[in-house]
Amino acid sequence: MILKLVKVKGDSMSPLFLHGDYLLLTDFPSPTFWMKQGRIIVFNSERYGLLVKRVAKIDKHKKVFWAEGMNPYSVTTEQMGENSFLTVKGTVLWCFQQKRAKENTLKR
């Protein structure tokens, strides 16, 4: 895919991403190439389907990671559990935001 646009559904990544925002993803040169703690990724969770979350922790030896939401209403890291690198679909490069208050703009 190299670059792909996806649409955000739900508000667990607010205030960074809101429901209805669009995200530009990349899987080049591999879906996990840019992955590190704190990066926002899209992955396919066995329990919850296609998710956008922040990387909370990585175990490079076991090739697994744990994800987290960005507000208290998100499903928890424990609920999402340990996820294989193979589930990662890409890293978020950019967010195309709908109109919102200035303090909610994407900060990196």
Next chain:
Amino acid sequence: MYKLIQKLDGMMDFTEVSAHCDMPCGIYDPITAQISALTVVRMVDMLETHKDDKDPKSLQDRNSVARIIAIKETHAEKVKHEIRIIWGDFLKQPHFDKYPELNTIVHDIMLLGSENKQHVNRESAVKLVDKVNEFAEIFWAIKGEKTVKAAAPYAPKLELVYRKV
């Protein structure tokens, strides 16, 4: 730029990624549906006892039968409602991929729920309990929880699938 992408989305239908929230509750448990299914069996059993009413035309007997039927109706519908919530809000494509029988089980529960509203048939009511148990077993497997089967500690004392604690 956002509006342009939104227009493109209208034409190309971009994939949705879920920023999954547990709002408003995130509490999913098939036990409510299981207890309701059991209640349907219990109501059928209670209706059977009214077959031998001495004076079926008495106001008291009619009142009792009407109440039992109303409860049977409510709980058969509740089974359908609770299962629909789990099916619609909790279950996702990977679950259907892993358990391809899930949709058929849910559909069978919907049919049995309606059948139990329409009729007084113990066999059909027990089938409803069995189907909801089947659903519960898969639900807990998805959640990574072990289950046990045990007879409910109240009439009609049918076997239910419980999460092992």
